[in-house]
Amino acid sequence: MPPLPEVPAPIFLPSELPAAPQPPVGTQIATAPAPQPAPPPAVALAWSATIGEQGLTLQGLVPNQQAREAMLAQARQLAPGGDVVDRLTLEPN
Numbered sequence: 001m002p003p004l005p006e007v008p009a010p011i012f013l014p015s016e017l018p019a020a021p022q023p024p025v026g027t028q029i030a031t032a033p034a035p036q037p038a039p040p041p042a043v044a045l046a047w048s049a050t051i052g053e054q055g056l057t058l059q060g061l062v063p064n065q066q067a068r069e070a071m072l073a074q075a076r077q078l079a080p081g082g083d084v085v086d087r088l089t090l091e092p093n
Contacts, residue, residue, distance in 0.1 A: 040093035047088065049075065055083025061091045 047060025
C-alpha cells in the first residue's frame with residue numbers, strides 16, 4: 001500500500017475557526033423576501049349540461065361560488081320550465 005499524502009497544516013476544527021468579520025457600524029444588510037409558495041396544480045374545469053326528465057342538469061367543476069351562481073341563474077332562464085338540477089362542485093384548489 002502506498003504511503004498517505006502529507007496533510008497541510010494547520011487543520012482547524014469547526015470550533016476553532018476564527019469568527020466572521022463584522023460589517024462596519026451603520027451598514028445595513030439587505031434581506032431577500034421570503035419565496036412565494038408554488039401555486040396549486042391546475043385542475044381542468046370540465047362541466048356539462050344535459051336536458052332530461054328532471055329538467056336541465058348541470059354537473060362538473062366550477063372555479064368559485066360566484067361562477068356557480070351565475071351558471072345556475074343562466075340555466076334557470078334557459079331551462080324549459082326553469083327546472084335545474086345542480087350537480088356542480090367547487091374546484092378543490
